[in-house]
Amino acid sequence: MFSRLIYRNAKRSRKENLIYFATLVTAVASFYIILSLGRQDVILFLKEFESDAIDKLLAYMPIVYLFALFLLFFLTLFANRYQLNRRGKEFGLYLMLGMRKERLVLQLVAEGIVTSVLALIGGILIGGFLAEIISLTVSKLVGQGIIGHQISLSISAIIMTVIGFLFIQSLALVILGGRLFHQEVHQLLYEQMDKIQDMGHLRGNIFHLLAGAVLLAIAYWLILYHFMDFGGLLLFVAFVLGCLGTIIFMRGFGRLLGILTSLSERKSTKGLRTFTLRQFQENIANKSASVAITSILITLSIILLADGASIFIGLENTFARSSSVYDFTVNGNDQEVEQFLTSEKMVPYVEDLNFLEIGHMKEQGERGENDMPLSLVDWSELREQLIMVLPDSYKEQFLSGEVQGYTISSENPEALNLLGTLEIDTKAPYLIPESSYNGLLKTIGEKPLNLQSDEMALYFNPDFMSMDNLDSFPVLDQILEVAEDNGKSLLHINDQAIYIRPFLPMKGLAADRSIEITSAFIVPDAMFKQLLNEETYASYWNFRIPQKLQDEQGLMLPMMESRDILKSSGFEFESYLQNFGRKLFYVVAGSYATLYMGFIFLIIACTVLALQFLTQMKQTGKRYVTLSMLGANRKQMKKSMHRQVMLTFLLPMSIASVSGAVGIKAMISFVMVNVDDQGQLYPVAFAFAALVIAILVIYGVAVTRSADHEIDKLRWKPDID
Amino acid sequence: MNKHGKLLEVQDIQKNYGKKNNITKALKGVSFDILPGEFLGIMGPSGSGKTTLLNCIATIIKPTSGRVLLNGKNISAFDSKDLADYRGSRIGYLFQDFALLDNLTGQENILLPLSIHGVDFAKAQTKLNELAGFLEIKDVLDKFPAQMSGGQKQRVAAARSLISDPDIVLADEPTGALDTRSAKMLMNKLEEIHKNSKRTILMVSHDPNATSFCSRILFIQDGVIFHELRRKHDESQEKFYERILQLLAQLGGGSANVL
Ligand SMILES: Nc1ncnc2c1ncn2[C@@H]1O[C@H](COP(=O)(O)OP(=O)(O)OP(=O)(O)O)[C@@H](O)[C@H]1O
Ligand SMILES: [Mg+2]
Numbered sequence: 001m002f003s004r005l006i007y008r009n010a011k012r013s014r015k016e017n018l019i020y021f022a023t024l025v026t027a028v029a030s031f032y033i034i035l036s037l038g039r040q041d042v043i044l045f046l047k048e049f050e051s052d053a054i055d056k057l058l059a060y061m062p063i064v065y066l067f068a069l070f071l072l073f074f075l076t077l078f079a080n081r082y083q084l085n086r087r088g089k090e091f092g093l094y095l096m097l098g099m100r101k102e103r104l105v106l107q108l109v110a111e112g113i114v115t116s117v118l119a120l121i122g123g124i125l126i127g128g129f130l131a132e133i134i135s136l137t138v139s140k141l142v143g144q145g146i147i148g149h150q151i152s153l154s155i156s157a158i159i160m161t162v163i164g165f166l167f168i169q170s171l172a173l174v175i176l177g178g179r180l181f182h183q184e185v186h187q188l189l190y191e192q193m194d195k196i197q198d199m200g201h202l203r204g205n206i207f208h209l210l211a212g213a214v215l216l217a218i219a220y221w222l223i224l225y226h227f228m229d230f231g232g233l234l235l236f237v238a239f240v241l242g243c244l245g246t247i248i249f250m251r252g253f254g255r256l257l258g259i260l261t262s263l264s265e266r267k268s269t270k271g272l273r274t275f276t277l278r279q280f281q282e283n284i285a286n287k288s289a290s291v292a293i294t295s296i297l298i299t300l301s302i303i304l305l306a307d308g309a310s311i312f313i314g315l316e317n318t319f320a321r322s323s324s325v326y327d328f329t330v331n332g333n334d335q336e337v338e339q340f341l342t343s344e345k346m347v348p349y350v351e352d353l354n355f356l357e358i359g360h361m362k363e364q365g366e367r368g369e370n371d372m373p374l375s376l377v378d379w380s381e382l383r384e385q386l387i388m389v390l391p392d393s394y395k396e397q398f399l400s401g402e403v404q405g406y407t408i409s410s411e412n413p414e415a416l417n418l419l420g421t422l423e424i425d426t427k428a429p430y431l432i433p434e435s436s437y438n439g440l441l442k443t444i445g446e447k448p449l450n451l452q453s454d455e456m457a458l459y460f461n462p463d464f465m466s467m468d469n470l471d472s473f474p475v476l477d478q479i480l481e482v483a484e485d486n487g488k489s490l491l492h493i494n495d496q497a498i499y500i501r502p503f504l505p506m507k508g509l510a511a512d513r514s515i516e517i518t519s520a521f522i523v524p525d526a527m528f529k530q531l532l533n534e535e536t537y538a539s540y541w542n543f544r545i546p547q548k549l550q551d552e553q554g555l556m557l558p559m560m561e562s563r564d565i566l567k568s569s570g571f572e573f574e575s576y577l578q579n580f581g582r583k584l585f586y587v588v589a590g591s592y593a594t595l596y597m598g599f600i601f602l603i604i605a606c607t608v609l610a611l612q613f614l615t616q617m618k619q620t621g622k623r624y625v626t627l628s629m630l631g632a633n634r635k636q637m638k639k640s641m642h643r644q645v646m647l648t649f650l651l652p653m654s655i656a657s658v659s660g661a662v663g664i665k666a667m668i669s670f671v672m673v674n675v676d677d678q679g680q681l682y683p684v685a686f687a688f689a690a691l692v693i694a695i696l697v698i699y700g701v702a703v704t705r706s707a708d709h710e711i712d713k714l715r716w717k718p719d720i721d
Numbered sequence: 722m723n724k725h726g727k728l729l730e731v732q733d734i735q736k737n738y739g740k741k742n743n744i745t746k747a748l749k750g751v752s753f754d755i756l757p758g759e760f761l762g763i764m765g766p767s768g769s770g771k772t773t774l775l776n777c778i779a780t781i782i783k784p785t786s787g788r789v790l791l792n793g794k795n796i797s798a799f800d801s802k803d804l805a806d807y808r809g810s811r812i813g814y815l816f817q818d819f820a821l822l823d824n825l826t827g828q829e830n831i832l833l834p835l836s837i838h839g840v841d842f843a844k845a846q847t848k849l850n851e852l853a854g855f856l857e858i859k860d861v862l863d864k865f866p867a868q869m870s871g872g873q874k875q876r877v878a879a880a881r882s883l884i885s886d887p888d889i890v891l892a893d894e895p896t897g898a899l900d901t902r903s904a905k906m907l908m909n910k911l912e913e914i915h916k917n918s919k920r921t922i923l924m925v926s927h928d929p930n931a932t933s934f935c936s937r938i939l940f941i942q943d944g945v946i947f948h949e950l951r952r953k954h955d956e957s958q959e960k961f962y963e964r965i966l967q968l969l970a971q972l973g974g975g976s977a978n979v980l
Contacts, residue, residue: 262826262863271839629808
């Protein structure tokens with residue numbers, strides 16, 4: 001009897017409460033997806049050559065797990081609270097009929113277990129399915145056919161999901177059950193509503209509204225114009241201000257809405273307009289904080305989803321070789337390496353073998369006033385020329401000596417980036433002998449330099465310059481060309497006039513970023529020997545996988561084979577694979593994390609909105625009976641209810657859209673340098689915006705359905721439920 | 722008005738609750754007429770079928786058999802769309818528990834039937850002022866129900882039931898939740914409305930205090946009408962009250978049977 005009651009209740013609450021159950025299932029699925037991350041194809045693949053980074057990522061998993069646990073706890077708490085509120089009357093009746101409270105709680109626990117088990121089964125199935133799909137799609141998108149597929153099912157993830165979910169579910173039930181335990185029967189039987197219609201004073205409301213708007217505006221301003229100031233501290237300030245602003249704004253808005261309703265109805269009111277607005281007002285004003293929080297969550301989710309999407313766009317850059325030319329860089333005793341690379345084993349994999357020498361320039365023997373060694377380089381003429389071509393605003397700062405430090409950014413004019421780089425690097429610039437660079441030029445099919453003894457070329461590493469167009473420096477080339485035509489020298493080394501060759505094709509010097517050179521002077525071999533600071537000398541062997549092999553087998557496979565051979569040789573080496581792997585790692589880890597968080601926030605926000613609405617609907621169901629007594633037909637009532645749902649979702653959504661747009665704008669200009677082509681961003685951003693809207697609509701429709709159901713269920717007789 | 726001059730005709734109404742083997746015959750054939758401008762009371766002991774009868778007339782429930790004609794129209798056979806047109810516009814309701822929407826102000830509550838029926842209430846403004854003045858609720862028009870007393874709430878509800886000039890006002894125990902003073906005030910107002918504007922009112926109550934304001938009373942027991950009492954033309958309310966008490970005493974060993 002007792003067990004049948006439990007079973008029936010559990011079944012009924014699933015049926016009656018699709019949203020509640022769906023929320024639990026979502027929670028379980030989200031757990032599983034994040035926990036099974038380690039079994040995803042891409043991660044397994046990356047583990048092979050970026051194992052450090054992956055291990056680091058996986059070491060963070062407990063933190064991510066706890067964070068997800070924390071967030072999902074609120075989700076289940078909210079869902080359960082809604083569920084218990086719904087059934088307060090039923091519990092009150094049980095108690096009235098003499099059921100002991102202990103037994104009621106016991107029954108709740110039993111019901112909770114049944115529901116949880118079903119939610120776990122459903123959630124793990126859905127989560128497993130989603131994880132599998134994600135794994136397949138990502139490996140297909142990223143893997144270029146080299147990532148094999150493995151079933152992502154993970155037993156440990158399932159176990160952790162079960163433990164985590166049961167933990168938060170029982171915690172939520174303990175908290176809520178405890179509250180139930182201490183409630184009077186009366187409270188249960190006659191669920192209290194927020195009866196007092198506290199509208200506050202008009203002036204106070206307008207003050208709230210204005211204060212909220214001002215706080216939001218300050219937050220927007222900080223984010224748009226001072227994003228990076230004080231090491232991100234202002235970002236935090238802006239976030240806090242934004243949250244406060246949203247909460248205060250909502251507070252003022254909800255109450256003002258009531259006053260606006262009273263004012264507007266003096267003119268005309270058709271149908272259930274007043275009622276609709278009052279219902280909406282009640283939902284907002286009495287719960288302004290939670291509405292504001294959903295708005296903030298939606299904002300965060302919009303920003304996170306956009307960010308995740310942009311990272312994912314960056315994926316293409318992962319494959320684009322951009323500046324990098326070589327596939328491998330080997331480091332070691334020059335002769336031994338050369339011997340090995342030309343040995344029979346390696347020959348099939350080696351093309352365009354090139355010997356790269358590099359080192360810093362010597363410094364002057366005497367020291368400057370602050371005891372720093374003085375540079376041999378005098379580039380004041382070049383500096384002057386670069387300042388001349390700066391946009392006016394920067395030029396003034398430079399001429400008045402206001403400029404203190406430099407940031408290299410794609411937002412900056414080219415000349416500013418060059419100035420910044422040279423200012424730092426000319427103290428003791430890197431030197432590259434002409435012959436080394438000629439090898440590189442030959443590899444990419446360019447003519448050798450053939451420098452005169454008083455000539456050099458300026459090299460800037462395209463990877464570090466964050467320029468929109470990686471291989472040309474139009475401003476610099478213009479200056480150099482004019483100087484060349486006039487036979488003017490812009491630079492002196494050791495008091496000797498040196499002429500700089502324009503139009504140097506700039507490519508990555510080695511296979512990986514391990515050689516971190518921002519800029520260098522390419523000088524004739526004789527000058528290299530003469531100016532080199534011997535202590536800083538280093539040399540590398542670079543080569544590419546032969547084009548023919550690539551055409552036959554793709555890049556990845558031969559690269560992985562030669563990597564295995566090199567590994568056995570014991571030489572230190574870097575490969576483009578690492579570069580690729582690292583980029584891929586950032587893309588995958590970054591987009592996974594942000595997209596995941598974005599969706600969780602969105603789902604929490606939607607659930608809170610949905611359940612809040614349905615709770616109100618349930619609590620005020622009698623009003624619809626009264627309306628029907630006054631002649632409102634179901635169509636009218638449903639229309640009013642649909643409006644309420646729309647307004648309920650639109651209000652937080654609209655503020656979130658503004659805040660989200662500001663956030664995205666700031667991110668585009670300050671963070672997301674990895675998006676080269678903003679045109680690419682729009683389709684993806686649009687797709688994700690559509691996705692956000694689709695999720696909101698799904699929730700809206702679900703809420704509407706349930707509410708429609710409630711209206712259909714209404715009994716005309718006013719004193720019977 | 723139909724040709725007989727009857728506003729409401731209740732013709733042999735029967736109402737059964739429940740299924741075959743567990744049937745409750747709440748009404749076993751009830752017939753009566755209401756003339757325009759009448760203030761009819763219905764009295765009877767608990768479970769006698771008063772609320773059932775009123776709900777049948779109010780179209781809240783469908784009678785098992787029989788007809789209810791309002792101005793000659795069979796409203797018991799109306800579909801829900803026609804019913805919606807009648808509710809709140811041709812028929813006004815007054816409930817024991819007021820049934821005000823607690824998130825609407827007094828004024829919004831009163832005007833609700835008009836907006837539901839899409840009536841432009843620029844014109845209704847005078848009517849609202851008049852009713853509010855008469856029912857002494859002017860100062861609670863901008864308040865929410867939670868901020869009103871019980872009597873004020875019921876008078877707001879009364880204003881709501883009258884705002885659309887209904888053909889008939891149906892009231893089920895309107896004084897049930899009120900204290901004596903508020904009840905008396907409400908009944909005084911209803912009687913005055915009945916007298917001055919010839920409004921037809923049908924009220925169900927088991928309180929002789931309340932029904933003594935009516936012009937005619939029907940007594941119902943076990944689902945049938947078994948007696949009728951008419952207030953004489955110049956009979957005072959107090960006298961009529963005495964007569965009702967007398968009748969109740971005669972009918973069945975004191976009021977316990979009826980009240
Ligand atoms: N929804 C229902 N289902 C089944 N039986 C019902 C229902 N409503 C009323 N009844 C039965 O019909 C009979 C008449 O009920 P009704 O509510 O009309 O009485 P009443 O005269 O209004 O009583 P009271 O003075 O207590 O309000 C009662 O026997 C009651 O049990
Ligand atoms: Mg009754």
